[in-house]
Amino acid sequence: MKTWKRTSAIAALAVMASATLAACGDAPDEKAEEKIDFLPCILSDAGGFDDKSFNQLSYEGVEDAAKELNAEFREFQSTNENDYDGALEGFVAEGCDMIVTVGFALAAATKKSAAANPEIEYVLIDDAADGGEDGATFDGQADEPNIKPLLYNTAEAAFLAGYAAADYTKTGTVGTYGGMPFPTVTIFMDGFKQGVDYYAKEKGKAVKVVGWEGNDKGVFTGGFDANEKATNTAKQILDQGADVILPVGGPIYQGALTAIDESGKDIALIGVDADFYDTDPNTQDVVFTSILKNMKISVYETVLAAGDGDFDASPYVGTLENDGVGIAEFHNFDSKISDTLADELASVRAGIIDGSIPVTSYLVQ
Amino acid sequence: MTGDDPLSKRREPDDEHPIVEAPGAAEVAPSHLPGEDDDLTPDEDVSVAAAAATPQSPFAGALRQIATGSTMVSLLSIVLAVVVGSIMILATDEDVRDSMGYIGSRPGDFFFYVREAITGAYGALFRGSVWNGEGTDFETRIRPLTETLKFSGPLILAGLGVGLAFRAGLFNIGGRGQMLLAGAAAGWVAISVDAPAAIHLPLAILAGAAAGALWAGLAGLLKARTGAHEVIVTIMLNYVGYYLVFYALSKQGWLQAPGSANPKSEAMPESAVLPNLLGDRFNLHWGFVGALVAVAFTWWLLNKSAMGFRFRAVGENPEAARASGINVGATYVYVMLIAGALVGLAGVNQVLGTAPSGVTVDLDAGIGFDAITVALLGRSRPLGILAAGLLFGALKAGSFTMSVSEGIPVEIVLVIQSLIVLFIAAPPLVRAIFRLPKEATA
Numbered sequence: 001m002k003t004w005k006r007t008s009a010i011a012a013l014a015v016m017a018s019a020t021l022a023a024c025g026d027a028p029d030e031k032a033e034e035k036i037d038f039l040p041c042i043l044s045d046a047g048g049f050d051d052k053s054f055n056q057l058s059y060e061g062v063e064d065a066a067k068e069l070n071a072e073f074r075e076f077q078s079t080n081e082n083d084y085d086g087a088l089e090g091f092v093a094e095g096c097d098m099i100v101t102v103g104f105a106l107a108a109a110t111k112k113s114a115a116a117n118p119e120i121e122y123v124l125i126d127d128a129a130d131g132g133e134d135g136a137t138f139d140g141q142a143d144e145p146n147i148k149p150l151l152y153n154t155a156e157a158a159f160l161a162g163y164a165a166a167d168y169t170k171t172g173t174v175g176t177y178g179g180m181p182f183p184t185v186t187i188f189m190d191g192f193k194q195g196v197d198y199y200a201k202e203k204g205k206a207v208k209v210v211g212w213e214g215n216d217k218g219v220f221t222g223g224f225d226a227n228e229k230a231t232n233t234a235k236q237i238l239d240q241g242a243d244v245i246l247p248v249g250g251p252i253y254q255g256a257l258t259a260i261d262e263s264g265k266d267i268a269l270i271g272v273d274a275d276f277y278d279t280d281p282n283t284q285d286v287v288f289t290s291i292l293k294n295m296k297i298s299v300y301e302t303v304l305a306a307g308d309g310d311f312d313a314s315p316y317v318g319t320l321e322n323d324g325v326g327i328a329e330f331h332n333f334d335s336k337i338s339d340t341l342a343d344e345l346a347s348v349r350a351g352i353i354d355g356s357i358p359v360t361s362y363l364v365q
Numbered sequence: 366m367t368g369d370d371p372l373s374k375r376r377e378p379d380d381e382h383p384i385v386e387a388p389g390a391a392e393v394a395p396s397h398l399p400g401e402d403d404d405l406t407p408d409e410d411v412s413v414a415a416a417a418a419t420p421q422s423p424f425a426g427a428l429r430q431i432a433t434g435s436t437m438v439s440l441l442s443i444v445l446a447v448v449v450g451s452i453m454i455l456a457t458d459e460d461v462r463d464s465m466g467y468i469g470s471r472p473g474d475f476f477f478y479v480r481e482a483i484t485g486a487y488g489a490l491f492r493g494s495v496w497n498g499e500g501t502d503f504e505t506r507i508r509p510l511t512e513t514l515k516f517s518g519p520l521i522l523a524g525l526g527v528g529l530a531f532r533a534g535l536f537n538i539g540g541r542g543q544m545l546l547a548g549a550a551a552g553w554v555a556i557s558v559d560a561p562a563a564i565h566l567p568l569a570i571l572a573g574a575a576a577g578a579l580w581a582g583l584a585g586l587l588k589a590r591t592g593a594h595e596v597i598v599t600i601m602l603n604y605v606g607y608y609l610v611f612y613a614l615s616k617q618g619w620l621q622a623p624g625s626a627n628p629k630s631e632a633m634p635e636s637a638v639l640p641n642l643l644g645d646r647f648n649l650h651w652g653f654v655g656a657l658v659a660v661a662f663t664w665w666l667l668n669k670s671a672m673g674f675r676f677r678a679v680g681e682n683p684e685a686a687r688a689s690g691i692n693v694g695a696t697y698v699y700v701m702l703i704a705g706a707l708v709g710l711a712g713v714n715q716v717l718g719t720a721p722s723g724v725t726v727d728l729d730a731g732i733g734f735d736a737i738t739v740a741l742l743g744r745s746r747p748l749g750i751l752a753a754g755l756l757f758g759a760l761k762a763g764s765f766t767m768s769v770s771e772g773i774p775v776e777i778v779l780v781i782q783s784l785i786v787l788f789i790a791a792p793p794l795v796r797a798i799f800r801l802p803k804e805a806t807a
Binding site: 041074075076080081082083085086087089090091092093094095108115116180 | 489492493497499500505508509512516627645646647648719720722725727730731761762764765766768769770775
């Protein structure tokens with residue numbers, strides 16, 4: 001034992017010595033901070049807060065709201081699903097007033113924690129928290145009265161992306177594939193196809209969608225990993241002649257990047273959740289547009305309202321109308337799209353908002 | 366005292382049984398049977414002789430000492446690990462690092478932040494694992510303790526499985542595979558059998574224990590029949606078990622939830638779920654009580670039963686045990702069967718208790734490996750494993766609060782656990798390698 005004690009003493013001395021070497025700096029001024037008595041907390045899914053997608057956007061929403069409220073906030077990054085329950089317990093023990101959980105994977109754990117802690121306000125992103133982990137049985141109300149679901153009717157935005165893709169395609173074929181057939185995934189594919197079909201009908205131009213047939217039938221990689229399966233799935237779509245591709249499901253778009261690179265053809269990629277042009281500069285040459293979920297704003301506003309004492313548990317559904325969903329700019333493709341496309345998209349957008357152009361999804365039948 | 370041990374060199378060529386057998390046989394004489402204190406803990410001389418006499422690796426004596434050494438070393442190891450862990454917490458704390466930069470001009474800041482970081486970290490650990498003083502009602506305040514017990518249950522069960530094998534001289538590293546197989550079997554029975562809870566739950570638990578027993582028993586059988594080393598076999602069976610369960614979970618009609626593309630089974634039906642121990646507000650379920658029963662059973666098995674005596678005799682010196690008429694091969698199989706059943710119950714605890722939302726390949730949650738550290742810290746004694754399991758359960762429960770409250774990564778707990786084992790392992794290991802004389806304190 002003595003040897004070990006000596007070694008740790010030496011280690012401690014080494015730390016102190018390095019301290020004295022660096023100890024010539026000036027002391028900073030005292031800063032006094034007054035924080036309000038409201039503590040929002042956010043729990044990521046296994047993707048982590050640096051996923052350049054929904055975890056990150058939600059985190060930024062909480063961060064900004066906390067700053068605006070002059071409140072502290074707490075965070076926990078899950079590494080796998082075994083962390084969810086423990087992290088929520090940790091939040092409860094920490095005295096969190098509001099807990100934001102990101103992703104449908106956390107729905108079951110959130111519901112359990114919400115039932116046990118009725119005095120805490122919960123915000124669940126991307127799941128209605130209403131019967132079944134898959135969130136497929138949407139009846140508009142969360143199971144627990146203290147959960148506010150934030151949902152995004154991305155079908156509306158994907159409709160616009162589908163319309164634009166149909167206008168842009170030269171081969172007359174556009175494609176999509178998903179990670180797994182979850183409603184939050186297929187809603188993109190479904191809206192995309194509706195947009196393409198609408199364009200084909202309006203313009204009388206034959207445009208085909210591969211990878212999605214509707215009614216939950218489509219091409220899926222079987223997971224949300226950027227692996228060989230994702231690359232092969234993307235290749236399979238491109239082999240059918242698609243020159244616009246929409247991969248839906250976190251990092252599986254990386255497979256499409258590889259497939260596009262290897263094909264040597266001029267293929268356009270459509271991003272999801274965030275504007276890929278900004279979040280992943282590697283995609284700038286190929287990204288046509290991105291279908292946006294405006295999580296940052298909706299999380300920000302929800303947390304802000306709760307901080308002001310106005311928590312409202314009714315579900316939030318992001319639409320084109322309330323800017324909860326949308327599509328990004330065309331960036332490098334601005335010069336390649338037709339001159340009239342921007343105006344046409346504006347009128348389609350208006351049509352979707354006023355209901356004259358119907359878009360169906362699991363959120364709006 | 367450097368280089369090869371002259372003792373072993375001298376003895377190996379003429380490895381005659383009678384010389385070694387006399388002390389070995391005396392050591393396992395039935396008159397020594399009762400009482401935990403009167404245990405078969407070897408002293409240095411016997412273990413060196415045993416290591417030299419048996420064809421096993423020269424570290425066998427060291428391994429046994431690591432697994433069954435004194436309580437004092439365990440406690441000192443915990444203290445040392447916490448000290449080193451604290452240094453790491455300080456080294457990664459931003460305020461401490463920043464204030465170190467101007468320690469010359471305002472040293473008070475540095476010591477203030479050091480105190481803040483340490484009290485903050487261990488305060489959060491305590492708040493998340495024992496008593497939450499900030500809670501508004503008693504239920505909220507006591508909740509962390511129930512979480513600790515919830516995390517402890519499977520650690521104790523799996524720790525008993527690993528510790529029991531240790532006592533028979535076997536290193537069971539197959540906790541992960543045994544837990545997965547057991548969890549899958551229990552989940553399968555829970556999903557596919559329709560019965561009232563009084564039959565359904567025991568049936569699912571038994572199925573899980575049986576699957577764990579078979580998976581570990583396979584390693585015992587291979588060791589007994591072919592001499593295949595159980596370390597290699599159990600590690601490899603972890604992978605086989607993992608992919609087997611993964612396959613079953615990815616296949617419709619096997620374990621995968623109908624209509625899903627997720628490698629996950631459907632949720633456990635109510636009639637097969639371990640009921641909550643303290644009502645719906647707490648996550649603690651009857652699995653913890655099961656773990657306590659398993660502690661009592663293992664204590665009885667090791668210290669009061671003839672089979673447990675054979676386990677210990679074989680663990681102490683297989684040659685001597687064989688010479689005195691014990692069927693060593695059969696003992697290996699039996700001990701692995703029981704060890705596997707205990708580890709399997711940890712898997713059952715996860716599937717039917719802690720996470721009844723469905724079987725996944727992550728159900729072991731690292732417990733299969735944590736169990737090795739629990740068994741080592743508990744010195745392979747049932748009551749020691751109970752204490753070690755409670756400690757590690759508390760560390761696990763508190764790690765979430767430490768992370769949430771102080772931004773300390775949950776991995777610090779893993780580091781502290783690993784350091785504990787390192788310190789436990791180091792003294793005898795160092796002595797075994799350098800042939801240092803035994804310290805009086807250890």
